[in-house]
Amino acid sequence: MIKCISCNKIIPNTEKYSRFLCPNCQKTEIIRCLACKAKNISYTCPSCNFTGP
Ligand SMILES: [Zn+2]
Ligand SMILES: [Zn+2]
Numbered sequence: 001m002i003k004c005i006s007c008n009k010i011i012p013n014t015e016k017y018s019r020f021l022c023p024n025c026q027k028t029e030i031i032r033c034l035a036c037k038a039k040n041i042s043y044t045c046p047s048c049n050f051t052g053p
Helices: 034-039
Strands: 017-021 029-033
Touching: 017 034, 029 034
Parallel strands: none
Antiparallel strands: 017 029
8 A cells, every 4th residue: 555654644546646765765765645745745764764855
């Protein structure tokens, strides 16, 4: 299941989301829903604790 890393909501298959590797450790995939992306809610990488917008 795909979960938004910022708001912890499960993203349904029909919804679009943004997915990228953590810019700091390049290991962990960061998944954010469009709502969090639009609001620029920050995320924290679970592996390295990097926080980004
Ligand atoms: Zn979200
Ligand atoms: Zn990281």
